Amino acid sequence: MAIEQKKVNPASNVYTALLAAACLAVFSTAVYVTIICYNQYETIFKVVKP
C-alpha cells in the first residue's frame, strides 16, 4: 500500500513566525544564561560550594 505523500501547508505563517520567535527567545535566553553561569561559576549544572 502506497503511502500518499501529502504536502502540509501551514494554516498561517504568522503563527509559525510567532512560534519561531518564541523558540528563538527561549534559545537565546538559555545560551545567555549558560554563558553567564559558566563565566561566573565555571560550571553550568552544579551548585558551587565553598
Place this chain on the structure above:
Amino acid sequence: MSSFTKFLIVMLTVFSIFLCGIVVTYVASANNWKQEYNALDDQISALKKNLASEQNRLMEKEKQLETRIDELLAENNSLKTELTKMEVQVGDALRESRINLQRVSDSTGVIEGLRQTIEGMRVSLDATRTDLTDKTAQLASVSKKLNEINTELDNKIVELDTLEAVNKQLLEKSSDLEKMIGGKTVSTGTVTTIKDAATVIPVEYVAVSENIVSLNGLVSEVDMKNKLVTVSVGTADGVASGMRFHVTRGDQFICDIVITHVDSDKSAGVLELVQSYPKVGDNVSTSL
C-alpha cells in the same frame, strides 16, 4: 488549526518572551557571588594574617612587658638594698656629726681657756715690758752716773797722783829740812790737808762701787727641801748677808736669792719671787 491552538501559540510566545526577559534581566542584574566570595575570602585571609601578626606582636609585647617587669622588680630590690645601706650611712653620719659637734664644743672651751691664758700672758708681757722700760731707764741713769763717777774718779786719781807727787816732794823737802835742822819738827798743816783730801776719795769710791758694780757667780748647790741655794761667790768677792742675787738662765728670769749665810768663797740664801726652780750652773748676779 483551531482557534484554541492559535490562542495557545500566541500565549506561548508572549509568556516565552516575558519569561526570557525576566530571566535575562535577573541574570544580568545578579551579583557575581563567586567573585564576592573570593574577595571576602581574601579579606578574611588577610584579616586572619593580621590577627596572627597582631597576636604575635601582642605576645612579644607581653614578653617585653614581663621582661621589663622583672627588670623593674630587680631594680626595685637593688634600690631597696641601696636605701637600706644609705639609711645605715645616714645613721653613721648623724652619729659622727654628733661626735664632731661635741668635739667642737670641747675645742671651744679649750680655745676659750687658751685665749684667757694668752690674755694673761699678754698682760704679764706688758707688765714685763713696762718693767724692762723702767729697768732700761734706770740702767741708763746708772750708766750716766757711772760715767760721771768714772770721770770724777779719773779726776780724783789725777789729783791724787798730783797730791802724791806733791806729798813726795814735801816729804823729801821735810826730810831735807829735818836733816838740815837736826831733829826739829815742822808744821804739817799742809800735809794733813792733803791726807784728808786723799782719804775722802776712797770713801766715795767705795760707796759708789757698792751701788754700781755687780757681782756675778753660778749656782753651785740646790736644796729644794729647805729651799736653800748655794752660790759660788763669798765674802772674798764682796758678798754680804742680806744681799739679793737674781738667778737667770739665758734670758729667762728664774728667781731671787737673799743671802743668809756667807763664807769666804761661797754663800747661801733662801729663794724669793720663784718663777721656776733653779738648777746647778744657773747664773746669779746682783743686777739684771
